[in-house]
Amino acid sequence: MIGLSVSFLLKVIVVLLVILFLFTVYLLFQRRREIRFAETRDTFLQNYSLPWYNYLINDENFSIVLVPRGKAQVAAVEIIFSSYLKNILDEKVEQKIKEFSNLYLKEFYEKDLSSRRWSIRMNALYRIADFKIDELLNACQQFEKSKISEEENFQLLKIYSLFQPELFIEKIKELTVHYSESEYRRLFVLLEDDIFIRLFEDFDSWTKNIQFAAIDTAAVKRNMQYIDQLKQLLTHEVPEIQIRALKGLYEIGVIDEIDPYVPFVTSDMWEVRLMVAKIFKHVPLNYSYTYLEQLLEDENWWVRSQAAKTIAENKEGIAKLQQFMESSNDQYAIEMAQESVVRKQGNK
Amino acid sequence: MNKLFIAEDIMQEHEVKGYFEILRESVIRSRFTMTAVFFKLANSSQGTDIERHQVNHQISAFLKSKIRKTDLLFQLADGMHWGVFFLQSSEVEVKAFLTRIFAILKQEREFQQIPLKASITEIRNNSVNFEALLEKNKQKLADDEQPSWSIEQVTDYNVQPTELVKVSIIEQNAIFRKVLETTISHLDIPHFTLEVASYEDGYSFLKSDSYKSGHMHLVIMNDILPRKNGLEILHILREMPNEKKFIIYMMSERNSEGASLNAYEGGVDEFIVKPFNLRVLEAKIRRTFARFWL
Numbered sequence: 001m002i003g004l005s006v007s008f009l010l011k012v013i014v015v016l017l018v019i020l021f022l023f024t025v026y027l028l029f030q031r032r033r034e035i036r037f038a039e040t041r042d043t044f045l046q047n048y049s050l051p052w053y054n055y056l057i058n059d060e061n062f063s064i065v066l067v068p069r070g071k072a073q074v075a076a077v078e079i080i081f082s083s084y085l086k087n088i089l090d091e092k093v094e095q096k097i098k099e100f101s102n103l104y105l106k107e108f109y110e111k112d113l114s115s116r117r118w119s120i121r122m123n124a125l126y127r128i129a130d131f132k133i134d135e136l137l138n139a140c141q142q143f144e145k146s147k148i149s150e151e152e153n154f155q156l157l158k159i160y161s162l163f164q165p166e167l168f169i170e171k172i173k174e175l176t177v178h179y180s181e182s183e184y185r186r187l188f189v190l191l192e193d194d195i196f197i198r199l200f201e202d203f204d205s206w207t208k209n210i211q212f213a214a215i216d217t218a219a220v221k222r223n224m225q226y227i228d229q230l231k232q233l234l235t236h237e238v239p240e241i242q243i244r245a246l247k248g249l250y251e252i253g254v255i256d257e258i259d260p261y262v263p264f265v266t267s268d269m270w271e272v273r274l275m276v277a278k279i280f281k282h283v284p285l286n287y288s289y290t291y292l293e294q295l296l297e298d299e300n301w302w303v304r305s306q307a308a309k310t311i312a313e314n315k316e317g318i319a320k321l322q323q324f325m326e327s328s329n330d331q332y333a334i335e336m337a338q339e340s341v342v343r344k345q346g347n348k
Numbered sequence: 349m350n351k352l353f354i355a356e357d358i359m360q361e362h363e364v365k366g367y368f369e370i371l372r373e374s375v376i377r378s379r380f381t382m383t384a385v386f387f388k389l390a391n392s393s394q395g396t397d398i399e400r401h402q403v404n405h406q407i408s409a410f411l412k413s414k415i416r417k418t419d420l421l422f423q424l425a426d427g428m429h430w431g432v433f434f435l436q437s438s439e440v441e442v443k444a445f446l447t448r449i450f451a452i453l454k455q456e457r458e459f460q461q462i463p464l465k466a467s468i469t470e471i472r473n474n475s476v477n478f479e480a481l482l483e484k485n486k487q488k489l490a491d492d493e494q495p496s497w498s499i500e501q502v503t504d505y506n507v508q509p510t511e512l513v514k515v516s517i518i519e520q521n522a523i524f525r526k527v528l529e530t531t532i533s534h535l536d537i538p539h540f541t542l543e544v545a546s547y548e549d550g551y552s553f554l555k556s557d558s559y560k561s562g563h564m565h566l567v568i569m570n571d572i573l574p575r576k577n578g579l580e581i582l583h584i585l586r587e588m589p590n591e592k593k594f595i596i597y598m599m600s601e602r603n604s605e606g607a608s609l610n611a612y613e614g615g616v617d618e619f620i621v622k623p624f625n626l627r628v629l630e631a632k633i634r635r636t637f638a639r640f641w642l
Contacts, residue, residue, distance in 0.1 A: 045522075045523070049523060049526055050526075050530070053526070053527055053530055057527070057531070057626060079523060080523055083521050083522075083523035083524045083527075084523070084524075084527070085623070086521075086524075086601075086622065086623060087521065087524045087527075087599075087622050087623050087624075088524075088527070088623050088624065088625070088626055089623040089624050089625045090625055090626065090627075
């Protein structure tokens, strides 16, 4: 049996009680601070939402009362700015937010960048990009030299892409971290057209994820400027790039000549043939019908189905399909044509 | 007393009064403008009885051949005036009609003896009664010195009543909700008063019951909302028997054809992708209401 004196046990209990008491006091203090923070933030929101509206939307004069004092009020201004930027598209509003942030919020975020807490640093990086605080570009470059996480680095790239696209291109060239395709897409979509198009200049020097993201972003941007770039990639040796380029061209939806697409009708890969059947939707049927008929007799169900759909969507398509059904010997193709005709007529 | 020359094949004043009262109420209920035109010969006192009898017949036949099937032609009891109610037509359209028929009358040989004059009354409210309308127009045309082809105007009934429109804003973001509320409250739309209410989620909107009243109701809501989402509300509103009173604008962060197609097929009147320009929203609302009256 362990022999412990009563006085020793009492001492331990007292020490534990003291620690517990101190911990409770600390928790209560923290809670009070949080409550006070939320109260100050909410009061600011309540009192100054309307003056902010009048300044941002109604072009009223700027008043010094709008300037936040302390972190809680900065948090309130952040909420106001984020709500406006997320919901309202107005260059004047964006410009005012940018000017105000560069003048009054710069120091807060500069300080936050040197915080020991990752979440505070990340928040600062997000806000610098959202509110376009370009005066902090140097501070960001300094910050990059410290030991930073992958997420922080990603945010920095976003900031560079907004404030200094040249630097952004340089940075992604020398990247040691490899981001996913979707992450690159998120970066590329922010780029101005003249910078974005440069990604296609030395296309083969990029990693696969960057190449794929660049093609997909061109498709999302739906800018006719990128048609030539994508068309050049049709002869690329990597099939995945060919397929994505076809998909991008389909999304943009402007097919100026049919010749570059014709070789794909006889491609070995069914995915390529499928994409080409889709692309022919944007071509007058009298140019594409011969190829579509060939695709209608394809060995792959998806290709046949798409070819039938593309023909059926045209005004004269149903008549062409009916004609095809009478003349063809391919039972599978006939069935597919029949299905499309029935579906189309059912929709009417 | 002047002998009356009544054309038998067109409606007469006493027959039209009942129709007029129904049409006048439709002006308010269906928000369609009606314009009344009264014609009189510019030199009505000249000529023999037989000549005037012939001319009256000519006028009746001519007007009858020129009006649309939706217009109502009649002759007044005094035999000297003709009236036409142009349904769903504003003063502008009717003036164009008059210019056209006057030009025909001036040019065509067979009509040259019938110089007409006219008075126009645009009706946009129901505070007019048949007798007063007739009396006012007769007065306008009473002066025998008035030149041929002159067009007088009665402007007493051309202001439509102000209509109350309920506006519900359903948006989760408190700041943006307030922005929309303030912007729309300050919107000045002629002949409509907007009563703006805002809700943070779909459930509280449905709970408010404000959508059950008969007023025209503009609903501006997000597609994604806590508790009941926008698409559910859209469905509920469009299932209601008087769903036509709702004008539904849906805001969304999803900038895709699929999302907008889905919303339009579900019955929204406008699909607005966020972020959007407030001035454009204001313009859209103005255009929506401008369509209600000619």
